[in-house]
Amino acid sequence: MKVKDYAADHIFSFLCLAVSGLLIFALLWLIETPMVFIFFVESIMLTAYLCAFLYDYWRRRNYYTQLWKILDRLEEKTLIGEILVRPDFLDGQILDEILRRCNKYQNDRLADAKQDSQEYREYLDSWVHEIKTPIAAARLIIENHKNTTTLRIDDELRRIDGFVEQVLYYARSAAVEKDFKVEKTTLHALVNSALKTYSKPLIQAGGRPVFCGLDIPVCADTKSCSFIIGQIISNSIKYRTENLQVSFSAYEEQNAVRLLISDNGIGISSADLPRVFDKGFTGDNGRRYSKSTGIGLYLCKKLCGKMNIGITIQSDLGQGTTVILFFPQESYLQEAGL
Template identity: 45%
Template sequence: MTAGWFWRDKAPYLAGLGFSVLLSAVLLWVLSVHPGAIALLCLVFLLGGLLPLTAEYIRKKTFYDEAMGMLDALERKYLFSELLEQPSFPEGVLFCRAMEETNKAMNDALAAARRDMADYREYIETWVHEVKTPIASARLTLENLPGPPLQGLEEALFQIEGYVEQALFYARSGAVERDYVVRPMALRQAASDAVKKYARPLIAAGFSVELEGLDAVAYADGKWVEFILGQLISNAIKYRGEHPRLVFTQSRAEQSVALNVADNGVGIPQADLPRVCEKGFTGENGRKLSKRSTGLGLYLCRTLCGRLGLGFSIASQAGEGTRVSIIFPKGRFYLLGEREELKQ
């Protein structure tokens, strides 16, 4: 709140005060009152009108300056109305009441939206679990009836299963705390489980897979990490080059350990690299090389890593391949796990 705003708002009052003082001065002059007395009386009238306005300006400026300072300092702006102190002037009281009513309406709308989202997420999770049953039955049928004509159908089932799993984890990504259990997780085991799950498409694509020096133990939920690794493997298969190769390595830092997944595929153009983790972004490779690109794989990887407290980084060079790192922070539990391993 500036002085200009306040005094412009009080312009009608000031005009009335000035007119009253001037009229009083004229009447006193007509009544032959001494000019000194007229001047003194006019000064008293002016001070009597301006001093209360000045006090009001100071009171309101103090309130609004504190309010704006609090608003700027708050990270969660929606708490503003709850922390705002009740002012002593009527306009401020109305302002606070309007803020409270607006905040309450917003909270009600958010609560309703969260309930709708929770219902939809539960429906998706239920649907995914139900649809997995016929997929598993079809897979068993194919295993009992081997043969080249059925190979294409088996690949299609694997793709369907992958999209179903992606839908499940996408639905759960908004509330990972409901199904996230932190346990000691060997990086080699996590990588092996993901590779085993994608063994058939990796073999069919002619991949050479290497697990180099994976001896670290991190604390995470292996199921979520396996899904993230699966998305990376799926991308490596889609965008493979000649003599495809997939290498899992680890790297240690003072406060973290990273699981690195590198391929020698077509790589990502530098123009697309800053956006590859955006939702729905397929980029040049997705448009040219893969008809099945949804633009959700890397988005889910980065989103899930962020919500699980893990780091995620990606580096790539067009024509040379891509390297993705999942970074596990070293906390107290991680260090305790390392000590237990050393004792053994």
């Protein structure tokens, strides 16, 4: 709060002071009061007003400066009403009470929203586990009654199972770190785990995997990393060309291990490339392939962020796509407490 701004806000009181000073001067002059006494009276009145003005400005400035500092430092802005010191001037006390009531209302609404969100995630978790039972039962029935029709049904059930798994990770994405189990493994094990799920679709698409240098140890959550790699494989199958090939290679750096997953598919345009991790973004490829949802890479990015794994994507239209996963070594071990 600046003095000039505060003075401009009190311009009416200055005008009242000036008018009252002139009236007192005129009255004392009419009754022939000596000028020295008139000057003395005017000085007392002006000094009293200025002292009151400066004191009021000082306490208000201190309060509002403190208020701004607290607001800047506070991460949860809605808690400001709970930690404010009650001011000693009336309009500040009114503002303080309004802030406290507004903050309480807002915090209550946020608590209700978080509770609803938590209940919704718990319901989705429960639904996913429940729906997996009939899917597994149906696939078991198909296994015992194999024919052309049941095998086609099995393919569709596998797709449904993939979408159900995607729903599960999406529901857990807000607090997925609570389900992490960081353990020592290898890139080869992570890739094989993902390929077990997508081996049949890959074979049906006429594709083949190629491995190079995957016997590198890393520390990661096997389940989440397998899901991420699986989503990348799924995209390679979805946006394939003839003679599909998915290559998995890796090499070590000073503090990280890079896993490169490359395909020879249709690629991604340079205009779409910066947005491929955005939620719901499908781009030009999504317009040509109606099966695109724009959720897979978004979940990959979110899960990688939770696990302290870097992810980037490189692609040229018509030249294939390469997704790179960065597995930190020393820093990740320290963060995981291993």
